[in-house]
Amino acid sequence: MTAAIEASGLGKKYGRRWALSDCTLSIPVGRVVGLVGPNGAGKTTLLSLATGMLGPTTGSIRVLGGTPGSGPKQLARVGYVAQDTPIFAGLSVADHLRFGAHMNPGWDGDLATRRISQLGLVPDQKAGTLSGGQRAQLALTLAIAKRPELLILDEPIASLDPLARREFLQVLMETTADSEVSVIMSSHLVADLERIADYLVVLMGSRVQLAGDVDQLLASHQLLTGARRDPGSLPPGEHVITASHTDRQSTILVRSDEPVLDPSWSVSRIDLEDLVLAYMGQARTEAAGPAAPAATKILEEKR
C-alpha cells in the first residue's frame, strides 16, 4: 500500500532561511491527519510541497506514490484548499461549480450541487461577497467534488468565527465518513484538530517534532508525579520529554512503550493538547539552550 505522503530528507530553503528541513515522514492512506505547529513552523511549506506548488530544495516527496503536481492525473488525485481559501471573486457560486466541472474529469456535480444547497449558498451570488465561512465552504466543496484520494487543507478555518469553524469541521467529518478520502489539515490550534484527527504531525521551527497515530501517541506518553528526583535516573525505556521540579516534587513527561511500573510515581494520562504543547516546548528549549525552562512552564500553565 502506498503512503498518502512519503517524505525523505525533505527541505525547502527561502534565501538563507530553511522553512522546512530534514523532514522524513510516512503518512498512511485513509487517515485524517492533523498538521499542527505555530505560525511560521513550515506547515504551509510542507503542504505546498505536497501539492507541487513548491519544489523541494533537498530530499524528495511522493504523494500517493506520485510526484506532486506532475500531471493531470496527479492533480486530479489531490484536492487542495490553499491558505486564505482562494476563490474567483468575480464569479458566482454556480460559476465555481461550472469551473470545477470543466476543469476536473472526475467531477461529482450532484455532490457539489447538493452541498451548495445544504449550505444555503445562493448560486447566483458573487463569490467575492460571501462571508469568510461561506467562502471556506465553497472552496472545500470544490476540493471535495473533484473526488480526490487525498484532501489537503491549509488552515482553512484559521480566520473563521467559532460557529463557522464548527460547521466546516462538521462537513469535513461527514465527507471523510462516507468516502475513502485521506485528509491532511493544518492548524496552529490543537483544539481544531482534536475532534477529527486520528493521526498527528507536530511541526516546529521547520522540523517535525512528532508524528504518529493519535491513540498510540496518547497511550505511549505518561505524566509521572512523585518525590523530587533526577530525570536521568529513569529506566532506559522511558524517554524524558519534559521535566519540571519544585523543592519536593518532580513532574516528568515520558514516552515509553511499556507501562510505568515504579510504585513511587503517580502515573496519569495526558491529553492531546498538553502532549503537543510539551513537544513544542521541548523544541523551543532545545533551540534556546539546555537551561531554558520554557517547556516545563508551558506544561505547568496548562494544568
Place this chain on the structure above:
Amino acid sequence: MIWLTWRQFRWQAITGAAVLAVLAIVLAATGPGLTTRYDQIGLPTCHSTCTALATRFINELEFGTYGKLFYAGLVAMYLVPALIGIFWGAPLIAREFETGSFRLAWNQSVTRTRWALAKLSLVGLVAVAGAGLLSLAVTWWASPIEQALSDGQPGSNFLPLSPLVFGARGIAPLGYAAFAFVLGVTAGVLIRRTVPAMAVTLVIFAGFQILMPTLVRPHLIPPAHATAPFNANTANDFEITSNGNGQPATMTLVGNYSVPGAWILSNQTITRSGRVFDGPPAGACISNSAPPQACNNWVNSLHLRQLITYQPQGRFWPLQGAETGIYLVLTAGLGALCTWQIRRRQA
C-alpha cells in the same frame, strides 16, 4: 479551459467588441460619402488631369471631417494594440497572482502549462482578430485618400510607406496586437502586480513603436539608391551656417529630386568625389550685395549630385511581411518565456 478563459475574459471582450463596433459604424457611415466625392471629382476616369484633380480632392478634405477622420484612423490603429497590451494582456495573469486565485486554478486536474497556453492563445487570437478587422476597415476607408495622395502629392508624409501610415495599414497591426498582448501577459507574470505591469507594457511597447520605424524598418530590405544632377535653380533648400571665429562657414544643400511614392530614408548632396557637400560657400553666397543667381551659378558650376536612399513604393508588402514576421517571432518567444515562468513558478 476554454470555458474558464472565456468566463474570466468576457467583459473585456465585450468592451473591446463595443469599441470596435463604434469605430466600424463611424467608418461605414462616412466611407461611402468619401468614395462618392472621389468619383464626383472625376478621379476614377481622369487621364491627363489626374494630378490636378487629386490635389483638389486632397485640399478639399484636408481641413474637413474626412481629414480629421483620416488622422483619427491613424491614431486608433496605434492605440488599439497598446490598449490590448495594457487592458487585456497585463491583467490576464497578474490579477490571478494578486487575488491568489491562481492557487485555485492550478490545483484542478489541468496542468499549469495547459492553463497558460489556453489563456495566451485564446485571448491572443481574439486580440489579433480584432486588430485585423480594424486594420481592414481603416485601410478600406482611407483607400480613396491614399490613391489621391499618390497621384497628387507623391512626396506626401501620408503615403502607405511613410513611417506614420505604414504601421496603421495592412498586416502590421496584427503583429503589434499579438506582441503587445503577450508583452502585457509576460510583464504581469514577471511583476505579479497589475498596475505596474500595465505601465511597463505601455513603456516597452511605445519604445518598440519608436525604435522599429527609425532603426529597424529602413534596413529590413537593403535600401535602393538613386542619383540625379543637383540643380541649384530648383533646389528645395540652401542653408549657410557661419561658425564665426574665423572658421569657414558650412553650406547644406537639399535638392528637389524625389522618387514618387517611395519612403525616402536620406537625401544627400554629394561632390564629384562622392563626399557629402558641406561648403565652404563662395563669396557670392555670403555677400549681401551679390544677386542670388550668382550663388546658384557658382553651385551649379561645382557639378554636385543628389543621392537619395529610399525604399521603393513596391516594397510595401515585403516590408509589412518582414516587420509582422519579426513581431510574431518576438510574440512566440515571449509566450514561451511566460509559459516557462508559470511552469517553474514557486508559489
